[in-house]
Amino acid sequence: MARSSHYVAEQLELAHSDAASLVMERGAAAAGLSWPPAPFAPRDAGSLRERLAANPFLMAPMASVTDCAYRMMMRAGGAALAYTEMVSVTGIHYGSDKTWSLVQPNVGEPDLAVQLFGADPEHFREAASQLGEHVGERLALVDVNMACPVPKVTRGGAGSALLDDPVLAARIVRTLREELDVPVTVKIRIGRVPDHIVGADFARAMEAAGASAIAVHGRVASQMYRGQSSADAISRVVDAVSVPVIASGDALNAARAAKLLKDTGAVACFVARGSYGDPWVFRNARRILGGEDALEVTPEMRLAAFRLHVRLLGATGAHIARARSLAGWYLRGVPEAAAWRERAMHCVTLDDYLTLADELEATL
Template sequence: AQIIDINMGCPAKKVCRKAAGSALLADEELVANILHAVVAAVDVPVTLKIRTGPTPERRNGVTIARIAEDAGIAAIAVHGRSRACAFGGEAEYDTIAAIAATVDIPVWANGDIDSPAKAQAVLAHTGAAGIMIGRAAQGRPWLCGQVAARLGGRPVPATPDRDTQFAVLSEHLAALHAFYGDFLGPRIARKHVGWYLTDAGVSAETRRLFNRLETPAAQLALLAELAARQPTQDLAA
């Protein structure tokens, strides 16, 4: 591996129930032990993802960041919610700003960054070295290029037209099939295709139709049929 990224930011219940993900933020001593052990065990950079803390009342992100820096972590990404918040409400960036002002390692801001303008505003507010985009790019991979252009002072590319979006989706779908194989590929593809189609305004009924397909050929054929229709038409029609 070229890099090791430790995820102490996941709020999923099935992860936190096993004292993993963002559940670790409640045990600062254990966090320190894990980070020191991993950094000492590998010869590649180790990075860390965290949240602001276990709960809004206990935002210990600054302390965790100090622990990370002391352990030799190369960079840290911070999601602007606590573990308890999961993805509810809005991300807050004051804690990220405090972390960026405290440590000397790069800090990446994360959470609710869904447009070039929002990315620029979050960077200005936090003083972070960069941003990390997650859910907002699901079904919209071109968002990352748009954000990069805005932050680089270049003209922001327009959102791709419908034909281009379906071409990107088709390429993504074929790549999933090739990587995961004929059995797992179609199953793993369902959520990815769902994100694209939801953003494109495709009906829930058509998305359910896609999710019932079990072979790469059937999925690609249905996607091609949908792409050939007018924007106001739907396979469920």
């Protein structure tokens, strides 16, 4: 099915303009961020384990969050690699314009990881064969989501439902390995329910199928995001496989991200919710891991980062409504934060958000 449309053409035009890079170049320093970011280490720089260990803090894939504006902010904050939102291989199979828009990198992104989800190996094969057209040489790796606990994903046999079908999961990994010349990784949970923990056995099966790394969230799917993530359960997966393991779960700030890495023995660590309004979390986690103090993030830096991120939404063609979530995240910790966040809920345009930021700054 043809994927050409005015929508896709507009997205591609925005992605290939230099507007977002200019926004970053002009605003990153005031927010205490760095631009351009260092690319993920190239394949000739060593094994995937060595490349992950060189900068072990990664920006996790998050549905409806990790668009290219978000990825650029987190890379500017020191994330070694940033992931797309979950991309449906079934959507790709049916030629969904919206699905392909999730994959398209902005010209300012040095590279990215694409996370795919689905349950049909042939849909994965189709997706893999077309990724080069949309990402090209900037494709760092492809990850398969075998962790998502949301019913609308698991009802179709995808996400964490694959934990109950390691044979199918292995077929998906082998199919991608046949089509791609970049690492194929998987993201899993330790099980679907508390009385049936399968993390270590499932990870061994994925390694045998050819997975280059395993990302492990230390909760069972039935927990959703409640309760605590188990570092011990992640450690058991680390001990079970020889491929690198990426720890995931409850890395809610820089100190906890560094601790998760130490406690699990994993090679790298995903930061997901801990990056909300905190692009500095990646650089600070590395500092803490190295025995240094985290850098202070001032209210002025928070405001500068908020402005920068909102401008990026405009430069990348993202819907400005996403700025409401950004306001809730970035304005934490500023004086009278609750009142300012409430005001942000009534903003409609890019200028509304920038005016709010100017007015807030005048009170500091």
